[in-house]
Amino acid sequence: ILNVEQSPQSLHVQEGDSTNFTCSFPSSNFYALHWYRWETAKSPEALFVMTLNGDEKKKGRISATLNTKEGYSYLYIKGSQPEDSATYLCASPGVDSSYKLIFGSGTRLLVRP
Amino acid sequence: DSGVTQTPKHLITATGQRVTLRCSPRSGDLSVYWYQQSLDQGLQFLIQYYNGEERAKGNILERFSAQQFPDLHSELNLSSLELGDSALYFCASSVDVAHSLGEQFFGPGTRLTVL
Numbered sequence: 001i002l003n004v005e006q007s008p009q010s011l012h013v014q015e016g017d018s019t020n021f022t023c024s025f026p027s028s029n030f031y032a033l034h035w036y037r038w039e040t041a042k043s044p045e046a047l048f049v050m051t052l053n054g055d056e057k058k059k060g061r062i063s064a065t066l067n068t069k070e071g072y073s074y075l076y077i078k079g080s081q082p083e084d085s086a087t088y089l090c091a092s093p094g095v096d097s098s099y100k101l102i103f104g105s106g107t108r109l110l111v112r113p
Numbered sequence: 114d115s116g117v118t119q120t121p122k123h124l125i126t127a128t129g130q131r132v133t134l135r136c137s138p139r140s141g142d143l144s145v146y147w148y149q150q151s152l153d154q155g156l157q158f159l160i161q162y163y164n165g166e167e168r169a170k171g172n173i174l175e176r177f178s179a180q181q182f183p184d185l186h187s188e189l190n191l192s193s194l195e196l197g198d199s200a201l202y203f204c205a206s207s208v209d210v211a212h213s214l215g216e217q218f219f220g221p222g223t224r225l226t227v228l
Binding site: 031032034042043044045046049051089091092093094097098099100101102103104105106 | 115146148155156157158161168169170171203205211213214215216217218219220221222
């Protein structure tokens, strides 16, 4: 994988459902994996920066895991609420320069009340 | 509020013109990043500055240039504007940590419309 890829592209869930989505990134020369939350009409906001294989981070109902050997991270949202509706972006440093973040195209989550 | 400020918020201009977008990073952050988000495109990295020096460059067009000043604010200059340059331009800043280990704080963005 040369780019950062996210799936699914969009997701519609009902309030109270738990959900998860995937980020795939180049596993060679891995440094960090970022997750950002981007609400409509706002700017991206950092959720997590993960660096260690097997790392698991949690912020409220949102958690993320990291597998650097196979190059993927999962973001989980437990008991989704309408205010969780946003685009979730992951990003990893480029293979040619670790100073530039390559963003995935995002997973757009819509939580219906 | 991330602490990163960007001006102007909106900019409408004509093809062929030149504009300057301005960004002030969070207090204490030495690294500034510029991103472009065009319609139906993800966030595209343009360029990064650290303490006044260019550190990394993405697919930034030759018509675009940037700089970071001694007070750490940064400007992105876009010249000979084309319709396709219409986009949302974000600035972000971070505590400088090697290999992108530091989270980035994004400004509110400047929406550029080229008519």
